[in-house]
Amino acid sequence: MARPKSQQHDIKRDEILDVAAQCFADRSYPAASMNDIAAACGASKARLYHYYESKEAILFDLLDRYTQRLLALIAQAEATAQRRNLDDRAALHELVRAFLQEYETSATRHVALLNDTKFLGPAQRELVLDRQRDVVSAVTRFLRRAYPQRLQAGNQTAVTMMLFGMINWTFTWLRPGGAMSYAAFAEEVIAMLEHGLKG
Template structure:
């Protein structure tokens, strides 16, 4: 007979994911141990294995939970009636807001995704591709003549925008929403000015 799911299962799982993301980000995934995660969570090693069969399974759940929620939040932005320039600003600012409090999850993506099985990598990369596609469509609409028949330039531009956003946590992690919105407006202006000058 299978063990019943505890009433606080989801709450404990969320706690484990948050603590594990911090441990993996601080120590590096290869050096981090399930024992350390359990200790920092305040639970036994046996208990953490009740939730996750391996360190890889835990890593995948951290990234799947984080990236799927990020994708749903950004793709779900209401943009009807907005011109492409306003859509760009909305996406940029909402992305920075979504990153708040997620520095550890964000940091372990680069190291973590290549360590996972190919089928799990494919799932996570699909979330990322959805975000890139949405932003690519908006950037192309801003300057269609610039990017006509030049997907390489479009991709370089879009990845440069993500670069400005993705490394924000490195030097301004504790930024509040106003600081994030201000930086989002700066990135938008830099992008619009730069795209039109290509």
């Protein structure tokens, strides 16, 4: 009979995922090895295999959890909008704030999502890609409700991708503790949605 998993098991997995995401971001997924991840964890390779059978298993768990987190943020934003009786634009603004608050602490996970999904096996890759599509569809719904005259059938994808273009690449230039905070940048994105560059 298998031993029951301890509460520490998930805590340790979270720590491993944090370290692995950093290794993948620093070295690239193909270049990072199980030895690299184990060394960065301060553990033996055998101890790492106690939690994950392969580097691909680590990557999948990382992306599986992260995409679930993004979908949870959307659900939370919708619940908050209902609870606070926000109009559609205010609901979208809350979603933008929620995404950027998440991105502030999950840059390495976001890098893995953007760069490393292709290294998963077909079934796992499709699951992660389906979740990404669900995120895009949900954001399109928020945008369509917020700006019904602006979003039409022919431009929905372009406008949604424009919004993601503003927020998804912050890990390349926006630094916690830098000249602009993630919260301040969220307000700039919202101002751009509302007014463009006219002020």
